[in-house]
Amino acid sequence: MVALRLASSGLLALLAVLLAPVVARSEALTVAALRLSSSGPLFIAQDRGHFAAEGLEVGFRFFTAAQPVAVAVTTGDADFGVTGLTAGFYNLAGKGALKIVAAQSADVPGFPLSAYLATPKAADAGLKGLGDFPGRSLGITQTGSTFHYMIGLLARKQGFDLARVRLVPLQSIPNMVSAFKGGQVDALILPSSVALPMIASGEGRLLGWVGDVTPWQLGALFTSGRNAAERRPLVARFVRAYVRGAAEYHAAFNARDAAGRPARGPGYDTLMPILEKYTQQPAARLATGLPHVDPAGRLDVGDIHEQVAWWQAQKMVDAAVEAAAIVDLGFVEGHRNVPR
């Protein structure tokens, strides 16, 4: 099957070369993504014609979990991917299959993106603060997921042993929520769009926001190692359009008023329908949890190095993976916190 795939992709490449003079104007690209507001810059760049302006004809392939997005780019089913950074991602990237080229969303202070939530029962039994996790259970999607990393970050920050928190893999957010409501886990880390209604109804008690406690680079835009090496001009055009979308997203959705409260920035009303269209969620729901996206697509590179090191310490990412090799800094100016 693998051989077949390689053969067919070779055939496609040949075809592309033969047809290149005919369709030089507009290049077709596939982007793998999730229907989440954190992919907003992508949707905006598409809808507002930034991709088209770069001569790119972009099609989306939507998935429901981060893992398949990375796999789709690895196998060549998609040219770019936008999603959260997981241990699985780093293992694929470490083998040269993937290169991070720009930032997606990040947990940063003042932006309620990911919430620590306790069940009322667990809260009454003493799970009141962020240092109370040891000895309790936390539902996550999967080992190696972003949720797994966030509790790892908290353990480091609060100085407790992660081994003392019982991590319960539940595969999906709906499963996590039902296990939480059934009292089968004591706590969860949840995206705000899911967490806020539960806090409002009293089904969950808010312990804090990840961005306030342990800011980190949650997601990224990435492409295949081969694209980054062999089709650099194309990648550059794509990233340019993506960053334009990111800038518009940031201006509209990440604005804060003088008191630091969320405010509607310029373009909010024109861009919100785009998010509604692609995420298939109502504006009212989206508005409660618009994640922070860097306006220039700049990555917190040092944080990515830390992530890789932490996963390696957990023995979940191959020790041979080199963080510096999986980030390609050449497409965006001014990446932050770049280790020397």
Added chain:
Amino acid sequence: MKGGGERPVPFRGGGFEARRSRLLPPAALAGLVLVWHVAVAGGLANPLFLPSPVSVAAALWELAQSGALAVHLAASVGRVVTGWAIGTALGLAVGLAIGIVSAARAVGMPLVSALFPIPKIAILPLFILWFGIGEPSKVATIAAGVFFPTVIAAVGGVDQVPRSLIRMGQSFGMPVAAIVWRIVVPGALPIVLSGFRITVAIAVILVVAAEMIGADEGLGAFVLMAGNLMRTDQLLAGVVVLSALGLAGAGLISFAERLLLRWR
């Protein structure tokens, strides 16, 4: 026929016999591994998609060395054995009842036929609601998967017990219980045992599904984690252990067959 000369009669028989071979099964396995290795080493298959048998063996060795293998194996074997035993005990009881009592057949068979095709993996969330997130829901998933094929095997086994044997038992004035225990049950045993071959495999398949939810130990949990982490070498190492587990189960059933079905 013209000519009328002497001509040897060509041999046309033979074949279609199950002959045991000691050499062929391991040779086939070794051949598969060799083809696999050559494909990866020769660059035919991308090691990212298909790790070489060497790296799978290395992952397996590391797993065994760290003691993790023993922990995962113990957790999964415990679940498989408990779930299989419960599913089998209930399945045999229900299957015998359906096979023997007409009223039970009228009620039971449609129910079994209706419930059997439900994928147990799909109703795993229900099991979690009913039995919680811990061991009971995992064991229940395996037991449910084992139960239905066991019922069907037991009914089939009872059905193929020759009625003449039952009449014989009646002709000697044997009480019903004695007819069931001395004629029906042993007569159904061959089919029940071949049903066990299938249910053991089902139990191994379902332990992986059961360990998707809320398990941090177990071969299924390990394989899923390896998949999540894209550690394909570890994933295949786990798969190798799972298939060895299935093989061991099949071996036990063969042993039981040799022991219990000596008369065949």
Added chain:
Amino acid sequence: MELLLEGVSHAYGDLPVLEGIDLTVRDGEILCLIGPSGSGKSTLLAIMGGLLRPSGGRVATRGAPPDGCLNPLTYVFQDFALLPWRTVAGNVALALEHHRLPRGERRSRVGNALAAMGLGEFAGAFPRQLSGGMRQRVGIARALVVRPAVLLLDEPLSALDAQTRDLLTEEFLTLWRRERTTAVLVTHNLAEALRLGDRVAVLSRRPGRLREILTVDVPRDERSRPERAGRLAEMSAHLWSLLRTEAQAADRELADRR
């Protein structure tokens, strides 16, 4: 022990197979039942032993069973009905296992029955290892172990080849002479009926009625003598003439059988 049948009739659904059978099996006799196929011989035998409830009429026994009899009406089956998973001894012992017997008696009964049928050295063998004749010997040993009052033999020899059949017939007679157990033998073999039977009852084609009961007026011990052959041939010819017309008619009937 005698076996009395009064007005026995039977039907499978609305298909009558037996009608108005009045018959007494006398104590210590061998009664052979013959008839064309489909005449209900086996059905009648099943009714005699209580394995089938007749649609009409009644079946009764008269007289006391012999000492130590555990199962007065005992069958020997055409297909032997041996449990393939039990050894020869196990199959014979099966007939005793649901009776409360001292262990010693159980062992001696099984041992005697096996010895009587010449099965001593095969006690540990499984049925599949035995020839057809040996299997039926096990079937007979299993019947003997309960010391029956009436033996009901349902074509016990018809699954065997001719030589085995002759051997087993002689063996059975030798045994029978010792106990003189009342026996009913269903057969379709006239020679067998005339070799074994005190009387031969002939059933008509379906629905089976009693056509005739022939008393074999040659003493059993003299039946193999050449000077008796004439008389036996006469009886055989008579029985065959009775059967022949019935069999021909029955044969043509098969087409409209449900």
